[in-house]
Amino acid sequence: METRDTIFAPATARGRAAVSIIRVSGPGADAALARLCGAIPEARRAVLRILRGPEGDPIDRALVIRFEAGASFTGENSFEIQCHGGRAVLAAVLDALASCPGLRLAEPGEFTRRALENGRLDLLEAEGLADLVNAETEGQRRQALRAMRGALGDQAAAWRTSLIRARALVEAVMDFADEEVPEDVGPEVSALIDQTATAMRLALAGAAAAERVREGFEVALVGAPNAGKSTLLNALARREAAITSATAGTTRDVIEVQMDLRGLPVTLLDTAGLRETADDIEAIGVARARERADAADLRIWLQAPGSAGIAPPEAWLREGDLWLGSMADVGDGPEGAIPVSARTGEGLDRLIDRIASELESRAAGASAVVRARHRKALEAGLAHLDRATLWLGRGEALLDLAAEELRLASAMLETLLGRVDAERVLDDIFAEFCLGK
Numbered sequence: 482m483e484t485r486d487t488i489f490a491p492a493t494a495r496g497r498a499a500v501s502i503i504r505v506s507g508p509g510a511d512a513a514l515a516r517l518c519g520a521i522p523e524a525r526r527a528v529l530r531i532l533r534g535p536e537g538d539p540i541d542r543a544l545v546i547r548f549e550a551g552a553s554f555t556g557e558n559s560f561e562i563q564c565h566g567g568r569a570v571l572a573a574v575l576d577a578l579a580s581c582p583g584l585r586l587a588e589p590g591e592f593t594r595r596a597l598e599n600g601r602l603d604l605l606e607a608e609g610l611a612d613l614v615n616a617e618t619e620g621q622r623r624q625a626l627r628a629m630r631g632a633l634g635d636q637a638a639a640w641r642t643s644l645i646r647a648r649a650l651v652e653a654v655m656d657f658a659d660e661e662v663p664e665d666v667g668p669e670v671s672a673l674i675d676q677t678a679t680a681m682r683l684a685l686a687g688a689a690a691a692e693r694v695r696e697g698f699e700v701a702l703v704g705a706p707n708a709g710k711s712t713l714l715n716a717l718a719r720r721e722a723a724i725t726s727a728t729a730g731t732t733r734d735v736i737e738v739q740m741d742l743r744g745l746p747v748t749l750l751d752t753a754g755l756r757e758t759a760d761d762i763e764a765i766g767v768a769r770a771r772e773r774a775d776a777a778d779l780r781i782w783l784q785a786p787g788s789a790g791i792a793p794p795e796a797w798l799r800e801g802d803l804w805l806g807s808m809a810d811v812g813d814g815p816e817g818a819i820p821v822s823a824r825t826g827e828g829l830d831r832l833i834d835r836i837a838s839e840l841e842s843r844a845a846g847a848s849a850v851v852r853a854r855h856r857k858a859l860e861a862g863l864a865h866l867d868r869a870t871l872w873l874g875r876g877e878a879l880l881d882l883a884a885e886e887l888r889l890a891s892a893m894l895e896t897l898l899g900r901v902d903a904e905r906v907l908d909d910i911f912a913e914f915c916l917g918k
């Protein structure tokens with residue numbers, strides 16, 4: 482086996498902090514540890530040591546934990562330094578590590594990549610781990626934790642087992658083609674394929690919602706100029722994110738504000754007021770407003786009092802979209818619209834409740850298929866299963882084609898689990914990781 486580099490990196494964010502954690506992993510870990518703090522401590526036990534630089538000069542008094550190969554996050558010999566936070570201490574510890582022979586700074590995600598290569602976790606779990614570190618809301622945290630604990634991996638492994646059995650049965654029939662086949666395996670093969678396909682379809686049905694929870698829902702504020710969209714955005718964001726004015730046509734660019742609505746990640750979009758306009762720049766803004774609102778998960782149409790003529794276009798409001806009577810402090814809005822005043826705060830809580838419960842009901846349908854990569858692998862797998870079923874219905878001469886489709890369907894599940902041609906996806910996935918992860 483090739484000898485690997487020993488890698489190190491801060492595992493905590495840089496900057497002023499009480500404590501910083503630095504990770505070191507690889508065959509040279511023990512030697513580096515001895516150089517930095519003398520005797521090698523017992524494994525998995527926090528010990529307090531004076532860390533020393535290459536000239537023996539003290540750097541810090543820090544906690545050190547050593548992990549042995551086979552019982553560490555990466556699977557390799559490794560150790561952690563929990564030193565005082567702050568730039569100078571961190572820089573000095575990193576310098577001391579860099580001066581150890583064979584040690585180099587890790588690339589983002591490299592510790593997890595080694596954990597994966599050493600079989601400590603699979604690709605789906607590594608992706609879940611990345612999502613957990615990136616999670617900003619409760620909903621994202623819960624979904625990522627499920628993924629990290631193997632939610633989709635367990636299902637995919639079970640589906641793969643069923644498909645391998647189905648293929649073995651088909652191949653047995655092929656091998657016995659000239660002889661008497663012991664029993665009719667057709668019903669069992671069909672049942673295995675149908676059950677697997679049904680379960681995969683169910684998982685796919687929840688993919689869109691799961692991807693939304695991972696990436697965030699988009700909610701667009703739309704309406705005529707001066708309907709109060711930007712003022713409402715600012716009130717919901719609790720900061721002056723957008724310019725507001727009594728001049729119609731103030732907003733041109735789409736303004737995005739990230740929010741946490743009851744644990745769900747939401748990007749709220751403020752858009753240009755919709756109208757026919759001779760102003761070229763405003764017209765671009767209006768086109769962008771239409772485009773983004775159309776693509777958003779939810780549209781909130783604002784209508785100010787006395788603007789009866791500018792109701793939302795029929796085609797616009799889709800199921801779950803909301804219609805607001807804005808500036809409720811000034812006067813009544815149209816019949817059926819939810820009264821809201823960004824000025825007095827009237828109706829804002831109710832509005833947030835309505836948006837949150839609409840998105841919650843969508844998020845409730847989320848499956849473990851949280852990434853486009855997973856969705857595509859399952860879609861491809863299902864297409865192979867459909868073709869397998871087709872060949873199976875065409876008689877014994879085409880059984881080899883069915884067996885091949887079953888093999889390809891299992892291969893898609895292996896891709897999902899990262900067991901085959903993972904290299905290509907690994908670079909993409911680990912590029913999103915933080916340094917030190």
Ligand SMILES: Nc1nc2c(c(=O)[nH]1)N(C=O)[C@@H](CNc1ccc(C(=O)N[C@@H](CCC(=O)O)C(=O)O)cc1)CN2
Nearest residue numbers: 492502504548550551552553554555556561563601918
């Ligand atoms: N200080 C510190 N905190 C941390 C981590 C870390 O590496 N260091 N983690 C890192 O991301 C997370 C915890 N995850 C970990 C996962 C596996 C192992 C580990 O040593 N696994 C061994 C032994 C398992 C056991 O004792 O049960 C193994 O899998 O063989 C350690 C941490 C979050 N908190």
Ligand SMILES: Nc1nc2c(ncn2[C@@H]2O[C@H](COP(=O)(O)OP(=O)(O)OP(=O)(O)O)[C@@H](O)[C@H]2O)c(=O)[nH]1
Nearest residue numbers: 706707708709710711712726730731732754823824
């Ligand atoms: N009284 C009252 N005035 C409001 C309210 N919301 C907005 N306004 C006023 O209405 C005017 C237009 O508000 P904006 O938020 O800029 O309207 P907009 O929909 O973003 O307009 P465009 O960007 O031009 O499309 C401003 O003068 C706001 O102060 C409200 O709830 N009550």
Ligand SMILES: [Mg+2]
Nearest residue numbers: 710711731732
């Ligand atoms: Mg505006």
